[in-house]
Amino acid sequence: MSYFIAIASLAGTVAIFYACKMFYVKYKKEWLTPMLVTPIIIILLLLLTGTSYQSYNTGANILSNLLGPATVAFAVPIYKNFNLLKKHALEIFLSIAVGSAVAIISSFIMALVVGLNNELVHSLVPRSVTTPIAMDISNMIGGSPTLTAVFVMTTGILGSLLAPLIxxxxxxxxxxxRGLMLGMGAHGTGTSKAFEFGELEGTFASLAMIVAALISIVLSTTLFPAFEHLVVNILLP
Structure with a gap:
């Protein structure tokens, strides 16, 4: 029975995603984006069938494990447009470094303002980094990788929905x-959205997502602990 559920969860998730993608390509409505609709449909199906998340994840976790290799695949358009990226290297690095620092600090301040506990604070901080790396950062700074994945997904979906308006x-x-904004602000989901605008937008978004992840690892283990100590122990004793 467990093997059946595992196979059904994996095949069902893929089938639902591609069905949602077909509708999105046909109607081009932002609220029909597969990254938003697919989780909603899956949650409803789990509730209606009484299937636990643990049972569903026995098969669907294969897709989660593919996040790392999928991120590496974004290196292909970067390689194809390497000369263009090299020309703007300084601007790209500085903008992403500032964006990463702002994302970390703003997440921390937002968490304090709404009164989240320590684990939730540390889970929210890496929300602007692609999921597999964000979960590792969360684990390093004392957060919950599972909660971080939820925050990352929410950030990515909202970012991709708001991007066309912005x-x-x-x-x-x-x-x-366009590309740097989407890659920095909405990571993997934003990068997918950037490719809808064009290959160059997708290339810049891919680079932004990868560089932001590397910079965030450094900032989360250096800048963030110092800033947290300053705020919690000095400014808010």
Whole structure:
């Protein structure tokens, strides 16, 4: 029975995702994005069938394990456009470094303002990093990797939904601006959205996501502990 559930959960998740993708490609509505609709459908099916998350995850966890290799695959468009990225290397690095620092600090402050406990605070901090690396960072700084995955997914979905509106309002016409914003602000989901705008946007988003992950590892183990100590022990004794 457990093997049946594992196979059904894996095959069902893939089938639901591709069905949602077909609807999204046909109707092009932001609220139909597969990253938003697929989890909702799966949650409803689990509730209706009385299937526990643990049982469902026996098969679906294979997809989670593929997140790492999928992230590495983003190196292909980076390689194809390496000369262009090299030309703008300084601007890219500085913008992503600032974005990573702001993401970490703002997440920490937001968590304090709403009164989250220590574990939730540390789980929220790496929310702007791609899932597999965010979960590792969360584990290093004392958070819950599972909760971090939820925060990362929420950030990515909201970022990809709001991105078209932000791009339109602020008139971001350059592929670099669009791509870096989506990759930094919404990581993997944002990168997927960036490729809908064009290959260059997707390339810049891929680079932003990868560099942001590397920078965030450093900042989360250096800047964040120092900032947390300053706020908690000095400013808010």
């Amino acid at each position: 791009i339109k309002v602020f008139r971001f016409h350059r592929p670099s601006s």
